[in-house]
Amino acid sequence: MSAGIDIGTSTTKLIISRFSLMNTAGTTHVPRIEIVDKEILYKSPVFRTPLKDYSTIDVEGIEEIIRSQYELAGILPSQIETGAVIITGETATKRNASEMLHHLSSEAGDFLVATAGPDLEGIIAAKGSGAYESSGKSGKVIANIDIGGGTANIAVYKDKQLLGTCTMHIGGRLIEFNNGRVSSISPPVKRLLESYDISLEAGEPINETAVQFTTEFMAGSLARILNRQARPEDEVLLLGHLPNWQEDVDTIVFSGGISECMYRHEAEHEQVAHYDDIGIRLANSLMNNEMLKAFQWQEPIETVRATVLGAGTQTTEISGATIQVASHELPLKNVPIYQYSFHHDLQEGLNRLDEAIQHAIALYDSTEEGQNFALYISELPYMGFKDIQALAKAIIQMMESRPDPDQPIILCVQTDHAKVIGQTLTAMNVRQSIICIDQIDVETGDYIDIGKSLDSGVVPVVVKTLTFHSA
Structure with missing residues (x-):
């Protein structure tokens, strides 16, 4: 059983799924347990994300939404064995975001991941949208x-391989209104308008010229980013790094709340009240931008629910069946990865291993507070029994x-x-507990969560980024 919970800038939603596992290897081969079927059991309505004020999430309000939806789904938190609580967009800048996530990840079930990395948001949404x-x-x-x-979270794929990501300050609630006046302006938009000497202040009547400039600039800036032709003036809308894919984009897919303004997938469902913000204006600017029209457009399978569907059904991987784990140590959460390649030469790899371990310690535990890490061993050569013993002895040392x-x-x-x-x-009577898993593709900088052992002898694993960005 898996749950996905997406707590976004505007909306909060939840899904409950069931995974089916099967040994896909032949009877004479090493077992390989894979997820072979994913069934969505329950989709919640789309709720407005409860906030106490501009900088604080209403944790009790979030808990009440989740509790009520579990009850409607007929699910107990104890039945949830994996899943993800994903906090997205501007909500990740709230001062109690990290505290709330880690609280929910234990209260709402045996969650493996509670994360806010903007790159991961884009990756999960791409899986939920069908891209x-x-x-x-x-x-x-x-x-x-x-x-x-x-935010606009971009993930670029070819042949199911991730080519790159980028995140921008583009979204429907970056300017909000109340009774015909501006009620709030996000800092990035404020800086954008100031750089063009355009005045728009909270409390003032709506300046349609300024709002139109903002949404059209967002659309143009997005098009330039997609074409890898960013200008200096676009940097005010960047959250993190520049686009890092190397190939030209052929097709674009819009998901999220703004794409719901384009495609109206949820029109027949009961929805939350209309939002007094720039969402519809932004959707129109995106659809009318000539540079964006030059791409092939593909309608998403899901709009506003893309991230929550990806979180609930696409974040979990299954380890190999040839593993050795100390079950009493599981689950483990937020373990950083250090990748070490032997380059198919055991002796040379062993000679460099001590230096690599010291580098891992410097990277993840420089203050010597006891932050553990997982060593990812790749490109091992063919090994006999004595080679395995030599490797094990070196690892212990x-x-x-x-x-x-x-x-x-x-x-x-x-x-x-x-x-x-x-x-x-x-x-070798090593005194430490041993967690040794395989068939998981990771690299330095990733974090993993390792779940409790399943009946089939495997463990669910989530590979993730773990980043809270600031406003």
Whole structure:
């Protein structure tokens, strides 16, 4: 059972799913457990995200929404074995965002991930909107642009391979109105207008010229980013890095609340009250922008629900069946990854291993507070029994140099060596707990969550980014 909860700038929604697992390898092969079916059991209505004030999330309000929806779905939190609480857009800048997420991830079920990385938001939305699947069928470069109340999260795919990401301050609630007057303007939009000597202040009557300039600039800036032709004036709308894909985009897919203004997928469903903001104006500017019209447009499978569907059904991977885990240590959350390649040369790799471990410690535990990490071992050569013993012995020695050497030794192995390495470490009477998994693709800078062992002997794993950005 999986749950996805998306707490966005404008809206909050939830889905409950059921996964089916199956051994997809033949009877004479090493078992490979995969998710073979995903069934959505319940979709919540779309709720307005409750806030106490501009900088504080109403945690009790969020909890009440989740509690009521679990009850309507006939689901207990204890039944949820995996899933994601994703906080998106401007909501991730609220001062109690991190506190709320980690509280919810334990209160709402055995969640593996509670995250706010803008790049991950884009990736998850692309999977929920259908852009990811479509990239595998069309052979084209497809950019999914998920635009909600506060941000536009771009993820570019080709053949189901992520080519790059970018996040922008583009969203429906970056200017809000109340009774014909401006009630709020986000800091990035404020800086944009000031750079063009355009006046728009909270409390003033709506200046349609300024609003139109803002939405048209957003549309033009997005088009330039998609074409990798960013100008200096576009930087005010960037949240983080410039676009990092290298191929030209062929097709664009819009998801999120703004795409709902374009496609009206939810028109027949009971929805929250109309939002007094620039959302509809922004949707019109995007649809009328000539540079954006030059791309091929593809309608999404989901609009406002793309992120929550991706969070509930697409974040979980399954480890290999050839693993060795100390079940009492699970679940583990927010474990940083350090990738180390042997380049198919065991002895040379062992010679460099101590230096790599020291670098991992410097990267993740420079203050020696005991932050553990997972060592991802890749490109191992063919190994005999003595080679496995030599590798295990080196790992034990190197892990003793950690500031807190009693922490579990967490290993991710690219190939199907996890069980034999884990058993060898155990046979050497290593005093630490051993978590040794395989068939998970990660790299330095990723974080993983490892869930409790399932009946099939595997563990669910979530690979993620973990970033809270500031306003």
